[in-house]
Amino acid sequence: MNNSDNSSSNVTRRNFLKGLGVAGLWMSHSELFALAAQAATVKRIAGKDKILVVVQLSGGNDGLNTVVPYGIGSYYDARPQIGIKPNEVLALNGQLGLNPSMTGLAQLFKKGKLAVIQAVGYPNANRSHFRSIEIWQTGCPDKIRDTGWLGRYLDLSSSGNNFANNLLAAVNVDPVLPKTLSANKVIVPSVASVEDFRFKVDPDYPQDRGSQISAFEDIYANFNLRRPYVDLLRKVGLEANKASDNLLAVTKNYRSSVDYPETEFARGLKFISQMITGGVNSKIYNISLNGFDTHVNQARTQSRLLKNLSEGLASFQADIEAHGVADDVVVMVFSEFGRRVAENNGRGTDHGTAEPMFVLGNAVHGGIYGDHPSLTNLDNGDLRHKIDFRSVYASVLDRWLKADSQAILGNKFDQLPFV
């Protein structure tokens, strides 16, 4: 992480808090709670807002064994041991097929709800997990930025004079906030489960709870101590309590007839569905699935993960369809890089470059976008990308979220008509 960026983001946070004070918006906490409760009781109106769910596959997913070019002979030359056989793939057309563990997504492709975008990447690909994920999260390959591409979207779409509208502008379902959602004006809560997300007190003295919460709020509201992390701790600490009450209120009436798989990833998706159907007004949700760094014995690990991904997303899609909100939701799946074309000696693959992306939803124009990258004309053993990832971002921003992609990405990028 870059230092000057770190300090500048702290300064921005301080300025933000100061700005709120001047505008008279740093309201008392009882007012804030009233607003949260109010926001919690408003049912979301179908068609009102478009929602984006971002799925990050961490570790670098091997694209060639996800969308398998089974019709291209050189695929099997590069992968004599781990290549997936033509009779095993879930064919999308005469050349491409999905990994056999992805039956759920294959069905959604048949229904025209899944777009597969091929050979996505960026110039001068970085093969470091940490730098490359940062590039994807910030939408900026050329320099280090302290805000994420969706963080900048949230900043631009937040209505500065109405704090209530910015409550839960986005929700991250992972323990750690990804840079994707790091913003200047909006703090995005990270919530792994509603049940544990409660302010607890000594169960022997439950009658003291009110006194403690009121003291807690007063202490946080007036904690003016000039130390570097104090503003951040105050803001996030208050947000935690506020979001806890709000989320509990909106999720308690959720019922679902869909059976999700018993995985952490599927539980996260179910929680997102709970929030969407319960009336949380977030426009962005973030979730990740980890473990794709398959240098060794790739097949077993990757097929388990892709099964988890595919079954989770299929359940999620069925659930939001059953709740009648599926027209408002689009899911986008990415990873920090694809992997080397040739397999290594451990039945695995090393860090590579371009990869396929998935976009899923009722509003999505399903199909395959872009040409398959050459498997023989390589850059140092790696695929040459054909579509810049910022083109995909720009299409989602302009065409789905009705935002200004140029302001967010700093440049104009070609649009793809998948949505």
Next chain:
Amino acid sequence: MVTKNIWISHLLRRAGFGCTPKELHHFSKLGYEAAVDELIYPDTVDNSALDRVIGSQDFDFTQIDDLRRWWLYRMTFTKRPLEEKMTLFWHGHFATGDNKVRNAYNMYLQNLLLRKHALGNFQDLLMGITRDPAMIVYLDNQQNRRGKPNENYAREVMELFTMGIGNYSERDVKEAARAFTGWHTRQASFFFNTRQHDYGDKNVLGVHGDLDGSDVVRILAARPSTARYLAKKLITFFAYDNPDPQVVEEIASVYVMSKFKIKPMLKAIFKHPTFLSEKAYHAKVKSPVELVVGTLKHLEMQNLDADLPTMMSRMGQNIFNPPSVKGWDGGAAWVSTDSMMERFNFAARATAQKFDELHYYASPSELVYKQNIRNAGQLVDYFLNLLVEGDVPPETRRRLITYVSSDLTGKQVSALADDRTLDAKLRGLVHLIMTSPAYQLA
């Protein structure tokens, strides 16, 4: 009294995990300079009491949960706090996770290696870690073979363990990977698989020849970029974020001059004028390990047998399972709504008399029993000094006094009705201080 000790408390929070009142007394009597020396030369300190505690516990080192509790005991009861703190630093630096290694005993061996070299020579440590069975599995060097190199270790050793990104080329990664071919593991030890080693010519960072793994370790340990990378990481870990380049250069040159020794760098950091300044004081966020172990010490809690490692994990720090090979980012990354709520709820558990069927942890009334406390103000000051060295705005102190002078219905009273109310209020008071922003600061 408080101001005199803040730099000793500050030092013990950074070079250790906070302190019990008894430890604070011991180090205060030594004075700052001698306190630094005692921390930096752990071999001079008798640690047999810790050995007895550990011996009485009958840990099974093939079980990862036992391993976590074992380390928590070490961090809590050691008389050599810097040795454990540096072991934790290296665990985050050479991050290795049991989720992939799947062998608790090898994780245990790695932890012993990190502790052995924690305050030694970086080149020796890097050599040890390159030959470490858990690391060889974690970064796939077991699959790194002649003619079919696996680049994982070669890349991360340059990007994360030594020089940092931008100081090497993709070609250096590929060539170094060849030098590490055949560096395998067998039966919990290092095994040089000569048949899988590539004896051909290589060129790593401008050095030519039939290089093997030890050559690459020596090349990397001696790079100026490694000196800067380690210096910056140590200053950030122990002192404050975003150190000035000239301070980084100062500490980096200590590394170079001492031929890669770790102790002189730490000494230079702890004695640096900026370490004893507002720039460093309460300027970092406690890691979950610091928060939990510090609480055990401050409140002299005896009951460690609960799921404390699980709580640390829920706050974002699962020891023996860092989130990735990059370790824990620290700083602002510790602060999310979810992890803050977990910190609040840890405070609730630590102060509650009974919680989820567990026996009590802390007993605040026992702590104040021998203090000569006459009123609510003195009571609040006692715990503010114990827990946060009194470093809170005046409004916080006033609000806490209001809280302890009210009964369980919230009504202001001139005296608390009974012992039960007093106990509730003392627990509530410690809970509130522990949930405040001040207590999250290191």
